[in-house]
Amino acid sequence: MSGALIEIRDLNKKYALSSSFFSSQKRIIHAVKDIDLQIFKGETLGMVGESGCGKSTLARLITRLEEPSSGCISFKGENVFLYDRKALKSYRRSVQIIFQDTYSSLNPRKSALSTIKEPLLIHHLNGKKERKEKALEIMARVGLKKEQADRYSHEFSGGQRQRIGIARALVLNPELIVADEPVSSLDVSIQAQILNLLKDLKKDYKLTYLFISHDLNVVRYISDRVAVMYLGKIVELAQNNDIYNRPLHPYTRMLLAAVPSCNPEKKKEKINIKGEASAENKKGCPFQNRCSYMAEICGEVEPHLEKFDEHSFCACHMTGKI
Amino acid sequence: MSLLLEIKNLRTAFDTTQGRINAVDGVSLKVNAGETMGIVGESGCGKTMLALSIMRLVPANGKIISGEIFFSGKDLLKLSEEEMRAVRGSEISMVFQEPMTSLNPVFRVGEQIAEAIRLHQHLPAKQAMELSIKQLREVGIPDPQKRAMDYPHNFSGGMRQRVMIAMAMSCHPRLMLADEPTTALDVTIQAQILDLISELKLKNKMAVILITHDLGVVAQTAQKLAVMYAGKIVESSAVEKIFENPLHPYTQGLLESVPARCLKSMGRGEYLKTIPGSVPGLYDFVQGCRFHDRCSYVFEECVGKEPPFLEVEPGHFVSCWKYNAG
Numbered sequence: 001m002s003g004a005l006i007e008i009r010d011l012n013k014k015y016a017l018s019s020s021f022f023s024s025q026k027r028i029i030h031a032v033k034d035i036d037l038q039i040f041k042g043e044t045l046g047m048v049g050e051s052g053c054g055k056s057t058l059a060r061l062i063t064r065l066e067e068p069s070s071g072c073i074s075f076k077g078e079n080v081f082l083y084d085r086k087a088l089k090s091y092r093r094s095v096q097i098i099f100q101d102t103y104s105s106l107n108p109r110k111s112a113l114s115t116i117k118e119p120l121l122i123h124h125l126n127g128k129k130e131r132k133e134k135a136l137e138i139m140a141r142v143g144l145k146k147e148q149a150d151r152y153s154h155e156f157s158g159g160q161r162q163r164i165g166i167a168r169a170l171v172l173n174p175e176l177i178v179a180d181e182p183v184s185s186l187d188v189s190i191q192a193q194i195l196n197l198l199k200d201l202k203k204d205y206k207l208t209y210l211f212i213s214h215d216l217n218v219v220r221y222i223s224d225r226v227a228v229m230y231l232g233k234i235v236e237l238a239q240n241n242d243i244y245n246r247p248l249h250p251y252t253r254m255l256l257a258a259v260p261s262c263n264p265e266k267k268k269e270k271i272n273i274k275g276e277a278s279a280e281n282k283k284g285c286p287f288q289n290r291c292s293y294m295a296e297i298c299g300e301v302e303p304h305l306e307k308f309d310e311h312s313f314c315a316c317h318m319t320g321k322i
Numbered sequence: 323m324s325l326l327l328e329i330k331n332l333r334t335a336f337d338t339t340q341g342r343i344n345a346v347d348g349v350s351l352k353v354n355a356g357e358t359m360g361i362v363g364e365s366g367c368g369k370t371m372l373a374l375s376i377m378r379l380v381p382a383n384g385k386i387i388s389g390e391i392f393f394s395g396k397d398l399l400k401l402s403e404e405e406m407r408a409v410r411g412s413e414i415s416m417v418f419q420e421p422m423t424s425l426n427p428v429f430r431v432g433e434q435i436a437e438a439i440r441l442h443q444h445l446p447a448k449q450a451m452e453l454s455i456k457q458l459r460e461v462g463i464p465d466p467q468k469r470a471m472d473y474p475h476n477f478s479g480g481m482r483q484r485v486m487i488a489m490a491m492s493c494h495p496r497l498m499l500a501d502e503p504t505t506a507l508d509v510t511i512q513a514q515i516l517d518l519i520s521e522l523k524l525k526n527k528m529a530v531i532l533i534t535h536d537l538g539v540v541a542q543t544a545q546k547l548a549v550m551y552a553g554k555i556v557e558s559s560a561v562e563k564i565f566e567n568p569l570h571p572y573t574q575g576l577l578e579s580v581p582a583r584c585l586k587s588m589g590r591g592e593y594l595k596t597i598p599g600s601v602p603g604l605y606d607f608v609q610g611c612r613f614h615d616r617c618s619y620v621f622e623e624c625v626g627k628e629p630p631f632l633e634v635e636p637g638h639f640v641s642c643w644k645y646n647a648g
Binding site for chain 2: 189190193195214216218261265
């Protein structure tokens with residue numbers, strides 16, 4: 001495959017929960033289910049889904065913070081779960097993560113500068129002076145002032161803390177940045193600043209993004225391709241415009257219809273959004289209890305992600321018929 | 323429409339070691355019976371404190387220092403604590419952002435709703451419980467008889483918010499304060515809850531004050547809108563008017579920075595417009611117009627004097643020197 005930076009094949013992650021305090025019986029949560037996905041060099045792949053759909057687990061698997069139950073992830077053709085210590089360390093240089101919670105993801109005892117310097121220290125890069133220079137350079141690039149270098153994280157606002165998080169991810173010159181809800185905890189006016197910054201950085205540093213968010217509009221703004229997840233599975237994968245102009249999966253349609261429009265003149269036509277995502281292991285399509293297009297087959301056979309046209313994939317028995 | 327709530331020049335302040343902070347600073351507001359008023363603002367702008375001031379539930383280190391809050395004719399700030407308690411929950415009720423922390427984890431939800439009914443309507447326990455089950459059915463909880471016996475942790479986030487709404491509705495209030503009622507919920511569940519609030523509002527002819535940071539939510543549910551910035555209302559009008567023709571530079575910036583609004587007119591590779599700077603913290607409200615350090619139209623007046631809140635078009639109020647020259 002040309003250009004695939006990350007190739008995910010048949011990836012599964014299950015967690016065992018004990019069902020109650022007194023029972024030894026285990027409940028299995030299938031957080032990530034049969035995922036096949038490629039992330040191409042230089043693209044921004046948006047990942048949307050509601051809470052509990054497994055998007056963060058996928059991020060943690062890709063960054064190797066979590067071991068899979070089965071399946072593999074290849075980085076430039078090599079399985080990342082078979083890496084030895086040394087190879088893993090260099091993988092971690094190439095793949096960095098930005099977290100949602102800007103408060104808990106920064107060490108309160110470290111100044112902005114030492115937070116940004118730390119990755120360089122861990123990877124034994126450059127000399128002491130060069131490390132400082134490099135960190136200051138990145139700080140300036142993400143829009144932090146030199147005077148702020150010695151401040152601690154509580155002295156920054158949420159937007160500025162996220163800038164520190166971005167600088168820390170950037171300082172190792174990674175190839176892939178996994179951004180897990182990077183703007184969800186920010187105010188609207190600040191959110192736009194950070195989105196624009198991420199867009200700029202991508203161009204300057206030739207980055208690839210996996211951009212995870214629950215906000216469809218944010219994903220629409222930043223992504224080239226979009227994957228929609230529902231209960232651990234990718235249910236639709238397509239080019240950005242196609243997802244929004246021609247959603248294939250009933251769940252994608254529901255999500256799009258649920259986003260309140262910012263135009264008060266256009267009161268949304270009443271669409272029927274029923275039910276909630278339930279993780280019970282039922283036969284057939286996981287979306288069947290909320291779907292208004294349900295056919296007989298949906299209760300029997302679980303649909304898999306199938307090709308619809310050149311760039312679009314959809315996991316629905318009714319694709320193209322609805 | 324008759325006037326239900328009128329707030330005049332309300333100031334709520336906190337005394338801290340670093341001096342006095344006016345979290346709500348001279349807010350005036352009118353809400354008619356049966357209408358939904360959206361209050362939009364970013365974190366720390368005082369929108370929650372405004373709601374808590376109306377309920378007279380300001381945290382202990384804070385105080386309402388001046389102003390009047392007329393609720394169907396009587397000044398809430400002049401009521402005794404006991405009289406106020408009769409108003410809370412029965413005439414004005416509140417729904418909070420995080421349903422898990424606002425429900426008591428050790429009581430069954432049916433009992434928690436029944437408690438409110440017992441206290442305000444002085445009904446015997448059994449009757450209160452029946453009403454509580456009826457309320458749960460009203461808000462669309464399936465199998466309410468059985469679910470009333472469950473504890474809050476047995477419910478999903480969306481269902482918990484329905485329980486909160488059932489509780490808030492249990493005494494048929496004339497005004498509901500909803501403070502970010504859907505922020506913690508997924509979009510599809512958010513849509514369900516917003517529909518439910520609108521439906522109950524129509525049915526019970528109740529007014530709603532909807533506090534949110536999400537402009538889409540207000541656009542879809544509110545009739546009137548007030549935009550708050552740094553403790554003050556900077557613009558207020560009918561929702562359509564503000565979305566069509568925002569007057570205050572902050573409102574303009576806010577609307578332009580929302581991806582949802584501008585994506586359709588944007589080409590690829592174009593950037594979102596942003597408001598420079600950051601949302602002011604409580605300690606660093608600037609002198610003069612509080613927005614002047616982020617505003618692109620600053621005049622001399624803006625730095626020195628606070629702009630008055632004036633009606634520049636019928637029903638459209640704005641607090642900005644730009645509209646004050648002539």
